[in-house]
Amino acid sequence: MTIVAPQTVALTARLIREGKKLPESFTFVQRNGELYEIETFFPEAGTYILRIFAKRKGDPGEYWSLLEYRVDAARGASKAVGFPxxxxxxxxxxxxxxxxxxxxxxxxxxxxxxxxxxxxxxxxxxxxxxxxxxxxxxxxxxxxxxxxxxxxxxxxxxxxxxxxxxxxxxxxx
The missing domain is CATH 2.60.40.10 (Immunoglobulins)
Structure with a gap:
């Protein structure tokens, strides 16, 4: 998933399944110019919520919830690795x-x-x-x-x- 965001905005993401937060290593967020690239790792088939958080870049405060996507993964990864x-x-x-x-x-x-x-x-x-x-x-x-x-x-x-x-x-x- 790709999201356009100004340089002043910082984004992060978290994957949720059945109301439980999955490990942070199941999402990977990085900026490429004006675009944020959000990659996900689905450990198995099923329904997930991808929750995206934002804050002003450099602000010391917490990230606030920006949006949620429901994802129906037809299949999961063949092995559990996650992102760095x-x-x-x-x-x-x-x-x-x-x-x-x-x-x-x-x-x-x-x-x-x-x-x-x-x-x-x-x-x-x-x-x-x-x-x-x-x-x-x-x-x-x-x-x-x-x-x-x-x-x-x-x-x-x-x-x-x-x-x-x-x-x-x-x-x-």
């Missing part, structure tokens, strides 16, 4: 993830990571003590790595900051 975990810096820096969209990645497999991170000086995949730096081409960073087992975070270094900011979280299984 998103951290606040992903939204504040208008990061756009091209790949991978799955939050759980098979350890030992080769995986390409590609994302647009406007203004970043460096982007790296951090797994434990290991840092895998992505190659930069303008605002787009890309790298192909063998997925390690355990938790991984994509981090970015921005001008004027001494530390890297976490953008996305993955798990190698």
């Amino acid at each position: 975990e998103t951290y606040e810096s992903f939204y504040t820096h208008d990061v756009y993830l091209y790949e991978p969209k799955a939050g759980q990645l098979r350890a030992g497999s080769a995986q390409t990571f590609k994302l647009r991170v406007p203004g970043a000086q460096d982007v790296a995949l951090v797994a434990g003590e290991r840092w895998y730096h992505l190659q930069r081409q303008g605002d787009v960073f890309r790298g192909r790595f063998i997925v390690p087992k355990g938790e991984m975070v994509i981090c970015a270094k921005f001008p004027g900051r001494s530390m890297y900011d976490g953008l996305l979280g993955y798990v190698g299984f």
Whole structure:
């Protein structure tokens, strides 16, 4: 689903089934210019509510409910994976993830990571003590790595900051 929204608006989404909120990893929201792209992961066939929330970008307050969509999923995903975990810096820096969209990645497999991170000086995949730096081409960073087992975070270094900011979280299984 795609929604047009001004740059001053921040959106998020949540999937609900039978009155219960599903894990946040079942929705993925990102901005691409004036468009918000909202992707969903349906674990099984059935009726879902996609609830979309909004607030003014940069406001410290809560998001308010903007709209709801009823979705009748004819089938569910063949396996439960979900999307990567998103951290606040992903939204504040208008990061756009091209790949991978799955939050759980098979350890030992080769995986390409590609994302647009406007203004970043460096982007790296951090797994434990290991840092895998992505190659930069303008605002787009890309790298192909063998997925390690355990938790991984994509981090970015921005001008004027001494530390890297976490953008996305993955798990190698």
